[in-house]
Amino acid sequence: MADSRAPDSTRRSERSRRAIYDAALALVSEVGYGRTTIEGIAARAGVGKQTIYRWWPSKGAVLLEAFLDLSDQAAREADGGEGIHEIPDTGDLEADLRLVLRATVDEMNDPKYDVPSRALAAEGIVDAELGVEFARKMLEPQLQLYVKRLRAAQEAGEVRQDLDPRIALELLVGPVAHRWLLRTLPLTHAYADTIVEYALHGLAPRPPARH
Amino acid sequence: MADSRAPDSTRRSERSRRAIYDAALALVSEVGYGRTTIEGIAARAGVGKQTIYRWWPSKGAVLLEAFLDLSDQAAREADGGEGIHEIPDTGDLEADLRLVLRATVDEMNDPKYDVPSRALAAEGIVDAELGVEFARKMLEPQLQLYVKRLRAAQEAGEVRQDLDPRIALELLVGPVAHRWLLRTLPLTHAYADTIVEYALHGLAPRPPARH
Numbered sequence: 001m002a003d004s005r006a007p008d009s010t011r012r013s014e015r016s017r018r019a020i021y022d023a024a025l026a027l028v029s030e031v032g033y034g035r036t037t038i039e040g041i042a043a044r045a046g047v048g049k050q051t052i053y054r055w056w057p058s059k060g061a062v063l064l065e066a067f068l069d070l071s072d073q074a075a076r077e078a079d080g081g082e083g084i085h086e087i088p089d090t091g092d093l094e095a096d097l098r099l100v101l102r103a104t105v106d107e108m109n110d111p112k113y114d115v116p117s118r119a120l121a122a123e124g125i126v127d128a129e130l131g132v133e134f135a136r137k138m139l140e141p142q143l144q145l146y147v148k149r150l151r152a153a154q155e156a157g158e159v160r161q162d163l164d165p166r167i168a169l170e171l172l173v174g175p176v177a178h179r180w181l182l183r184t185l186p187l188t189h190a191y192a193d194t195i196v197e198y199a200l201h202g203l204a205p206r207p208p209a210r211h
Numbered sequence: 212m213a214d215s216r217a218p219d220s221t222r223r224s225e226r227s228r229r230a231i232y233d234a235a236l237a238l239v240s241e242v243g244y245g246r247t248t249i250e251g252i253a254a255r256a257g258v259g260k261q262t263i264y265r266w267w268p269s270k271g272a273v274l275l276e277a278f279l280d281l282s283d284q285a286a287r288e289a290d291g292g293e294g295i296h297e298i299p300d301t302g303d304l305e306a307d308l309r310l311v312l313r314a315t316v317d318e319m320n321d322p323k324y325d326v327p328s329r330a331l332a333a334e335g336i337v338d339a340e341l342g343v344e345f346a347r348k349m350l351e352p353q354l355q356l357y358v359k360r361l362r363a364a365q366e367a368g369e370v371r372q373d374l375d376p377r378i379a380l381e382l383l384v385g386p387v388a389h390r391w392l393l394r395t396l397p398l399t400h401a402y403a404d405t406i407v408e409y410a411l412h413g414l415a416p417r418p419p420a421r422h
Contacts, residue, residue: 032337093415122333124394126243131394139393150414160416166396167386167405168414174385175378181392182350183335183342185377194378202413203361203379204304205371 019045020052021066028063029115033123033130038062060130064137067120071142074107087149093158094200096149101172101192108180108187121181143169171199230256231263232277239274240326244334244341249273271341278331278349285318298360304369305411307360312383312403319391319398332392354380382410 023044027036038059042049056062075085088096107113124131146169153159159168175195179187234255238247249270253260267273286296299307318324335342357380364370370379386406390398 118336121393122336125329125333125336125392128394135393135395139395143395157416159414163409163414164405167402168409170386170389171382171406171409171414174387174389175381176385177389177393178381178385181336182332182388183339183346184350184354191378194375195382198374198379198382198413199410200413200415202409202411202415202417203370203374203382204411204413205368206413207418 016045016047016051017055020047020055020062021069024062024066025070025116028119032119033063033127036063060133063120064134067116067134067138070113070116071107071138074103074110074113085145087145089149089152091156093149093153093156094196097172097196097200098193101176101196102189104173104176105187105189105192108176118181143173146172168199172196227256227258227262228266231258231266231273232280235273235277236281236327239330243330244274244338247274271344274331275345275348278327278345281324281327282349282353285314285321285324296356298356300360300363302367304360304364304367305407308383308407308411309404312387312407313400315384315387316398316400316403319387325391329392354384357383379410383407 020041023041024036027040027044031040036059038049038052041059041062042052045052052062056065087100090096108117120134124134143166147165150159150163150165150168154161154163154165159165172195176187176192179185179191185191231252234252235247238251238255242251247270249260249263252270252273253263256263263273267276298311301307319328331345335345354377358376361370361374361376361379365372365374365376370376383406387398387403390396390402396402
């Protein structure tokens with residue numbers, strides 16, 4: 001139980017944990033996923049190998065937590081400290097989606113997130129087992145935030161009832177990931193706004209609205 | 212001039228070129244982009260290193276042509292021999308887009324294309340210079356086929372006039388690439404059809420159409 005530990009020991013543990021996350025992300029950025037090792041992380045973090053093995057069973061497990069922590073940091077920076085654990089619901093879906101896609105664009109344009117995230121994505125693309133694990137544990141929970149927001153929008157009449165939110169969200173995140181990973185064109189706020197507008201209102205012409 | 216060469220020599224050259232493409236794609240699939248070398252390609256193709264250097268200045272140049280040839284093969288298989296160098300225009304945009312996205316899904320589910328394409332994508336994700344070069348030379352010409360088809364649809368009144376086709380196409384290819392690269396959920400024809408429907412008609416409810 002954490003409460004039974006002396007405060008100093010807890011602080012020391014937290015410092016070690018932070019150093020291990022930082023070392024893991026720095027290494028994966030510099031040498032890639034394949035050449036990152038528990039030994040390398042320990043050496044860079046200034047902790048013993050046993051400290052890492054006490055907390056995590058494998059390299060993949062350390063890196064998963066380091067990435068979860070990194071995306072938590074990004075969320076805290078985006079909303080000024082709280083950490084976004086859901087997409088805001090102001091009653092204006094288009095505005096809420098613009099906010100979250102702009103924040104995603106900012107994250108992808110920030111080397112702190114961009115470089116290690118690319119290293120992880122690249123490894124998951126060629127290594128099916130790793131790719132599936134990270135999709136399930138890291139990516140899917142983030143996508144479920146869109147599912148929740150789109151379901152609320154369906155209830156509010158802002159999204160078609162006949163639509164599967166789990167697929168619909170891919171019209172928002174897919175284009176942004178495509179630009180980011182495949183480096184076709186710049187990722188900007190204007191681009192994020194356009195994607196939201198096109199996804200909500202469709203490419204086909206609309207008859208005049210009744211309201 | 213090619214015409215001045217004896218037919219035998221031309222056939223021999225074509226055979227070598229094919230062997231070099233096959234060797235390059237097999238190597239990049241097996242050992243990754245970084246560890247594929249001109250020497251390795253030559254040895255596997257059963258040609259001299261100088262044969263490769265006579266035709267291509269670098270490893271990147273051989274691989275680019277090998278991938279262009281591969282995607283040409285995929286197009287020939289998809290349409291029974293012709294090679295799709297444009298998206299069909301039957302006057303029914305939704306049907307034409309379903310056809311091309313289904314063909315893309317088939318390609319991504321075929322190990323012959325999937326494995327080397329993943330190796331290339333993974334390398335471009337971490338190597339900016341390579342990623343930008345392949346986006347410009349290989350990906351962008353394919354995306355321009357969508358631009359052309361969407362422009363024709365704008366002229367035919369099937370797509371909104373106020374829309375940038377170069378961005379709009381990303382609502383079609385982005386979701387498919389997202390599933391393929393990030394391994395979230397299966398890539399199926401039903402998924403391709405749904406993406407086309409959602410992209411064209413939008414997530415927001417539509418007022419009743421006038422026609």
